[in-house]
Amino acid sequence: MVPLLPGKLVFKVDMLVEHTDVPPGMTYRQAARKAVAMCVSDFASKGARPDSFMISLGLRRGTTRRQVDDIAHGLRDAVGTWGVHLVGGDTNEAEELVIDCAMIGFAKRLVPREGASPGDILVVTGPFGYPPSGLKMLMAGARAEAKFGRVAKSSVLEPSPSLEVGLALAPYLTSAMDSSDGLARSLHTLARESKVGFEVTLVPMGAGVQDFASSNGLDPLQLVFDGGEEYVIVGTVKKAKLRTAKEAAQKAGGRLLEIGTATSDEGRVELNNKGKVSPIADAGWTHLAGR
Amino acid sequence: MVPLLPGKLVFKVDMLVEHTDVPPGMTYRQAARKAVAMCVSDFASKGARPDSFMISLGLRRGTTRRQVDDIAHGLRDAVGTWGVHLVGGDTNEAEELVIDCAMIGFAKRLVPREGASPGDILVVTGPFGYPPSGLKMLMAGARAEAKFGRVAKSSVLEPSPSLEVGLALAPYLTSAMDSSDGLARSLHTLARESKVGFEVTLVPMGAGVQDFASSNGLDPLQLVFDGGEEYVIVGTVKKAKLRTAKEAAQKAGGRLLEIGTATSDEGRVELNNKGKVSPIADAGWTHLAGR
Known part of the structure; x- marks a missing residue:
């Protein structure tokens, strides 16, 4: 039972499934932490403080005691990182690892997806491209300079949605969502729901993404716009509120x-690169369709 | 967002996994309804009124539009049967069908598992043995007289935890739980948590279970005590409150x-059958261990 806090109740589920959400190199501990991060990211982008969560586990037959302990560690990592309470769960046997996180929390107001107006400033809470680069390293053998490689891989293995930043920004955002299906997908979703368009004049490319793309024969813009697993908030603010x-x-x-x-x-939704305008396609991760 | 109702918030998850929870003959529609029934059953046994639920779906690649519609129908069946609201969800690709139900609701007081005292009357809200019989028919080719067969199979395919009965009883129950892992398991769990024992003097056997067992070479007591998938509330009441x-x-x-x-x-935990006393073993369904 969860004590009722002021505000309205917010309720959210997000399911992590091994074969799509757990890349090679990710431990059970990291997978468990990630399942919670996926929910936290959504709360952060909506300006809702998560309070408690439950975990439904599907475990392969043959799962070891050690793997179960790893999952418990990962959940504790999440509890420590975001200050949420694990209040229960359910354990089952399944053909592959499934970790479903159900999270509840409270908010005075939820930042909507449909609140952007023409003239609003498009903002993001960080650069893009690290997780898609990390995935290319983990899944397709792409190589990177050591420091960039660490940052890119860690952005995949230990995603860190910034809950406090989301909560602090919420009062100023006219619209927002997270970018777990990629920046392009977020832009198109916000545009569609708010009935606006977006002109992007700055490509929010993470440091080193350009070099990583060049040395691996990849398109850096694709890494920025079309990746998934990003945990950055994409939103809009009124021009007058930007500084605050x-x-x-x-x-x-x-x-x-x-x-x-x-x-x-x-x-x-288009990119205006110093006067050269090109459309940004609605690319990104769609389940059951592949990339 | 869910409006806050009086009382305390109750939060619960239950995951349905195809290869353990979906017997042959169960449609996607029935599976979806069952996933919600599993949660409702727990709310009913605790005396909490469910308000809303979310569904995380894991769908096999190749799932048809029709199967997705069937799942939606099953969820609507549940909404209609128990008056709960479906408020969201998450859809994923998985190796097998996974339907995780996260449910929230409200209660003034939760009926505990640890509240039974010596002398309390042991009660159940219905007879046992239909679902295990139905499972023997669906999974092992057991045969039954037509009417019994319909009842037994329907108890598996369309489980009907009685929410209103649970809510009505809650004020009088000193302890309770549902019997989704079987009657014997519920008795042992309540006994352990309440630090009591139980003397069972009446075997709550469903009509026709004895005949079904005989004609299929099965042990009728095993069908009553050791089955799973039962949705009957097992609990205790003070003798003075029994009539009310x-x-x-x-x-x-x-x-x-x-x-x-x-x-x-x-x-x-023992059975006293007209003076003949025998122990009731802690049998029942345990995930990852098999029966």
Whole structure:
């Protein structure tokens, strides 16, 4: 039982499934932590403070005691990182590892997906491209300079949605969502739901992504826009609130990058690279369709 | 977002996994309804009114549109049967069908598992043995007389935990739990948690279970005590409250059967069949261990 806190109750589920969500190199501990991170990320982008969660586990027959302990460690990691309480769960036998996180929390107001207006500033809480680069390393043998490689792989194995930044920003966001299916998908979703377009004038590319792409024959823009597993908040703020929002993000230990503007061209999402305009396709991860 | 109702918040997850929870003959529609029934059953036994639920789906690649529609129908069946609200979910690709139900609700007081005292009357809200018989028919080719067969199979395919009976009884129960892992398991769990024993003096055998067992070479007591998938509430009431509790159950459309007494023989669960005393083993369904 969970004590009722002020505000409205928020309720969310997110299921991690081994063969799509657990890349090679990810431990059970990391997988368990990630299952919770997926929920936390959504709470952060909506400005809701998570309170408690439950875990439904599907375990392969033959799962060792040690693997079960690893899962417990991963859940404790999450509890420690985001200050949420694990209040129960259910354990089952399954053909592959399944970790479903059900999370509840409270919010005075949820940041909507449909609140952007033309003229709003498009913002993100961090650079993109690390997780897709890390996935290319873990799954396709891409090589990277040591430090970049560590950052990229860790962004996949130990995703760190910034809950405090999300909560601090929420009062200033007219619309927002996380980017777990990629930046392009988030932009198109916000555009569609808010009935606006977006002109992106700054590519929020992580340091080293360009070099990593070049040396592995990859398209750096694809790594930035079309990847998944990103845990950055994508949103909009009124121009007049931008400075306050930036200060709020910094005070919470994060940052806020302006990357463009909402337009009245409904559904049109494009990149304006110093005057050269090109459409940003609605690419990203869709379950049951593949990439 | 869910409006806050009076009382305390109750939160529960239950995962249905195809290869253990979906017997041959169960449709996707029935599987989806069952996933919700599993949660409702627990709420009913604890006297908590469920308000809302979310569903995380793991779907095999190749799942048809029709199967997805069937799942949606099953969820609607559950919404209609128990008056709960489906408020969201998550869809994924998985190696087998996985339906995880996360449910929240409200209660003034939860009926505990540890509240039984020696002298309390042991009660159940219905007879046992239909689901294990139905499973023997669906999975092992057991044969039955037509009407019994329909009842037994339907108890597996469309389990019907009685939410209203559970809510009506809750104020009178000193301890309770559902019997999804079988009657024997419930008795041992309540005994362990309440630090009591149970003397069972009436075997709550469903009509026709004896004949079904005989004609299929099965042990009728095993069908009653050691099966799983039962959705009957097992609990205890003070002797002085028994009559009121029975009336409450009847008023809610159900019934309450006295089957024995709680004793001070901690952990000892036995059947006293007209003076012939035999232990009831802690049998039942344990995940990852098999039967």
